[in-house]
Amino acid sequence: MGERETVERTAAAPATARSLAADLTTLGLPRGGVVLVHSSLRAIGWVVGGAEAVVEALLDAVGPDGTLVVPSFSTARTEPSRWQHPPVPESWWPVIRAETPAFDPRVSSTRQMGAIVDCVLRWPGTVRGPHPHVSLAANGPLASEVVAPHPLDAGLGDASPMGRLYDLDAHVLLLGVGHGNNSSLHLAEARANYPAKTYYDEGAAVLIDGERRWVTFRDFDTDDEDFPDVGAAFEAGGDVARVGRVGSGEARLMRQRALVDFAVTEIERRRSPR
Numbered sequence: 001m002g003e004r005e006t007v008e009r010t011a012a013a014p015a016t017a018r019s020l021a022a023d024l025t026t027l028g029l030p031r032g033g034v035v036l037v038h039s040s041l042r043a044i045g046w047v048v049g050g051a052e053a054v055v056e057a058l059l060d061a062v063g064p065d066g067t068l069v070v071p072s073f074s075t076a077r078t079e080p081s082r083w084q085h086p087p088v089p090e091s092w093w094p095v096i097r098a099e100t101p102a103f104d105p106r107v108s109s110t111r112q113m114g115a116i117v118d119c120v121l122r123w124p125g126t127v128r129g130p131h132p133h134v135s136l137a138a139n140g141p142l143a144s145e146v147v148a149p150h151p152l153d154a155g156l157g158d159a160s161p162m163g164r165l166y167d168l169d170a171h172v173l174l175l176g177v178g179h180g181n182n183s184s185l186h187l188a189e190a191r192a193n194y195p196a197k198t199y200y201d202e203g204a205a206v207l208i209d210g211e212r213r214w215v216t217f218r219d220f221d222t223d224d225e226d227f228p229d230v231g232a233a234f235e236a237g238g239d240v241a242r243v244g245r246v247g248s249g250e251a252r253l254m255r256q257r258a259l260v261d262f263a264v265t266e267i268e269r270r271r272s273p274r
């Protein structure tokens with residue numbers, strides 16, 4: 001599957017920055033609001049100008065007073081003994097810990113975030129947060145306030161940008177992806193109490209006083225396996241998510257606070273023995 005397949009399944013005409021901005025506004029994207037976007041470019045169908053046009057459309061739809069936020073996670077830089085996709089030989093772990101370059105928000109690559117995120121990162125005015133694994137990046141008047149501070153052990157919990165998006169009553173837009181990619185559910189997971197919740201030692205290469213260091217910190221073990229079901233249950237609960245077409249793809253728009261409040265209880269229910 002590639003660009004050829006995307007052309008073949010695109011509706012009569014390709015989407016443009018202008019048509020996408022109109023689709024986003026029709027979906028209900030709030031002008032002047034704060035919107036966290038998870039995306040797949042391919043799922044939108046063929047777009048004239050690709051990722052660049054999608055970012056233009058998103059910024060156009062939120063307007064100059066709005067703030068566009070994206071996950072800019074760099075999860076290839078985590079503690080190597082925990083790697084699964086793929087695992088690496090144990091004999092490599094020390095050299096990975098010793099030699100991984102310190103996270104630098106200006107240059108460190110994202111992993112599995114997509115072409116739209118990488119384009120937002122290159123966009124003038126975008127600010128990326130300092131977390132070596134789960135930074136957010138944002139463009140707009142509240143960008144700096146959203147992405148930092150981000151303590152190492154806050155992950156996607158209350159003291160992280162996710163918690164600030166909750167306080168700001170932000171929207172979440174799933175653009176061609178499902179609730180499995182809805183990172184705000186990790187905030188709910190962080191708040192929830194369930195018997196199988198475990199904590200582990202995470203590690204990261206960071207710059208401290210100009211010096212590269214491998215540091216360790218505690219975080220809880222996240223698990224997104226039930227996120228599609230939690231998201232479906234949320235949507236089944238009433239008029240809480242707008243679902244519509246953006247280009248040739250499906251998009252879902254919701255308020256993060258309503259989602260997280262629902263998901264805390266739902267996760268506790270699903271992850272507790274019956």
Ligand SMILES: CC(C)(COP(=O)(O)OP(=O)(O)OC[C@H]1O[C@@H](n2cnc3c(N)ncnc32)[C@H](O)[C@@H]1OP(=O)(O)O)[C@@H](O)C(=O)NCCC(=O)NCCS
Pocket residue numbers: 001002003006037038039040041042043044045046047048049050051071112113114115116177180181182183
């Ligand atoms: C992993 C993920 C990004 C892959 O999505 P994707 O659409 O396949 O990849 P991208 O968004 O990078 O877009 C690139 C694809 O767009 C397609 N494309 C290229 N030009 C295009 C155009 N002009 N118009 C539309 N699509 C185009 C191509 O198929 C290209 O893939 P290829 O280079 O392998 O052929 C997506 O599935 C995902 O998980 N997104 C959410 C990420 C996230 O927010 N995660 C956080 C929580 S875990």
